Amino acid sequence: MNAIAQLTSRLPKVGTTIFTVMSALAQEHGAVNLGQGFPDFDCDPRLLDAVNAAMRAGHNQYPPMAGVPALREAIATKIQTLYGRTYDPGSEITVTAGATQAILTAILAVVHPGDEVIVLEPCYDSYEPNIELAGGKAVFVPLGRCGQVGDFRPDIERIAAAITPRTRALILNTPHNPSATVWAAEDMQALAELLRPTPIVVISDEVYEHMVFDGRQHESVARHPGLAERSFIVSSFGKTYHVTGWKVGYVVAPAPLMAEFRKVHQFNVFTVNTPMQHALAAYMADPAPYLELPAFYQRKRDLFRDGLAGTRLRLLPSEGSYFQCVDYSAVSDLAEPAFCRWLTTEVGVAAIPLSVFYHDGTDRKLARFCFAKRDDTLQQALERLAKL
Numbered sequence: 211m212n213a214i215a216q217l218t219s220r221l222p223k224v225g226t227t228i229f230t231v232m233s234a235l236a237q238e239h240g241a242v243n244l245g246q247g248f249p250d251f252d253c254d255p256r257l258l259d260a261v262n263a264a265m266r267a268g269h270n271q272y273p274p275m276a277g278v279p280a281l282r283e284a285i286a287t288k289i290q291t292l293y294g295r296t297y298d299p300g301s302e303i304t305v306t307a308g309a310t311q312a313i314l315t316a317i318l319a320v321v322h323p324g325d326e327v328i329v330l331e332p333c334y335d336s337y338e339p340n341i342e343l344a345g346g347k348a349v350f351v352p353l354g355r356c357g358q359v360g361d362f363r364p365d366i367e368r369i370a371a372a373i374t375p376r377t378r379a380l381i382l383n384t385p386h387n388p389s390a391t392v393w394a395a396e397d398m399q400a401l402a403e404l405l406r407p408t409p410i411v412v413i414s415d416e417v418y419e420h421m422v423f424d425g426r427q428h429e430s431v432a433r434h435p436g437l438a439e440r441s442f443i444v445s446s447f448g449k450t451y452h453v454t455g456w457k458v459g460y461v462v463a464p465a466p467l468m469a470e471f472r473k474v475h476q477f478n479v480f481t482v483n484t485p486m487q488h489a490l491a492a493y494m495a496d497p498a499p500y501l502e503l504p505a506f507y508q509r510k511r512d513l514f515r516d517g518l519a520g521t522r523l524r525l526l527p528s529e530g531s532y533f534q535c536v537d538y539s540a541v542s543d544l545a546e547p548a549f550c551r552w553l554t555t556e557v558g559v560a561a562i563p564l565s566v567f568y569h570d571g572t573d574r575k576l577a578r579f580c581f582a583k584r585d586d587t588l589q590q591a592l593e594r595l596a597k598l
């Protein structure tokens with residue numbers, strides 16, 4: 211082997227993600243793909259028209275590094291209206307190439323080699339490799355308070371036990387992928403109390419902020435001053451407006467944190483797609499599309515849950531996000547990856563094993579479905595799952 215082929219991997223543990231693997235398997239076997247989290251329906255045509263209009267109006271060159279001012283102002287207005295906190299569009303809001311880049315950039319801005327970052331598991335799969343790239347160490351704390359399978363509420367005492375003098379940051383995600391748990395105000399208050407005497411920075415992944423069900427309120431860290439003052443809040447237009455392929459999101463944080471974020475951002479992506487930023491700014495003038503999102507997804511969740519209720523799959527709560535987890539232990543003894551493979555190839559519905567959201571592959575016979583799909587897609591999946 212030559213020297214180039216012997217490159218030492220920066221991320222030796224990382225392979226092809228399960229989402230790519232399951233999507234390929236679903237396609238090969240003609241399975242309904244409820245695995246990867248993206249809608250199979252189109253966005254609002256008004257949003258497409260707005261992109262077209264922005265391009266025709268000549269918004270096709272680099273925007274300011276932090277994002278198109280009108281979009282940053284629209285984001286500030288939304289946060290102020292919904293969560294009651296004021297962020298300065300000039301110094302506290304940055305538009306990013308999706309939430310994934312936002313999270314990596316926040317981690318690179320905060321974490322130094324040897325620093326520890328508390329990660330609550332199960333979790334979105336980019337967090338750990340991001341921490342490793344920064345030279346930090348992920349310290350995993352399991353979600354769940356009573357050891358009961360399917361409980362994913364935060365246990366503040368367990369988080370407290372993981373804090374050391376080296377803890378630099380904690381990553382929070384509510385509504386939560388994959389468990390669909392939504393943190394309550396008491397959870398946020400308890401976390402604020404815990405972190406008050408520490409210098410720990412919070413990276414709050416709130417990409418599902420507009421998908422909360424049954425009258426719940428999204429507990430953005432922006433609502434909690436003790437957390438907001440130490441937090442980067444990350445959100446994603448891809449999730450909110452059904453355009454995951456656009457990869458546009460944003461970060462808000464107090465000015466001193468944002469100043470460090472921008473230092474990394476400007477040498478990471480520098481700027482983000484200009485016409486889409488103009489389009490999103492114009493589209494956000496009407497809050498209806500995001501205000502209607504809870505009802506839109508709650509109806510799909512209920513359709514899906516009602517259909518599954520007749521099967522031997524045990525439904526876990528789905529309080530927010532567009533995911534529904536199930537306990538399949540009454541159906542099969544297979545380990546989670548094998549069960550999801552079997553479900554895809556033999557039953558014709560793709561799902562994601564929860565074990566992939568744990569660093570050690572914790573396997574509790576749980577699988578995640580995504581219900582951000584057309585009703586006929588969900589019906590087709592339910593017809594197949596009815597056999598279980």
Ligand SMILES: Cc1ncc(COP(=O)(O)O)c(C=O)c1O
Pocket residue numbers: 247307308309310311334383387415417445446447448449454457458459
């Ligand atoms: C919890 C969580 N964070 C971040 C992201 C990434 O969002 P984006 O597509 O805007 O990069 C996802 C996407 O699945 C997610 O589930």
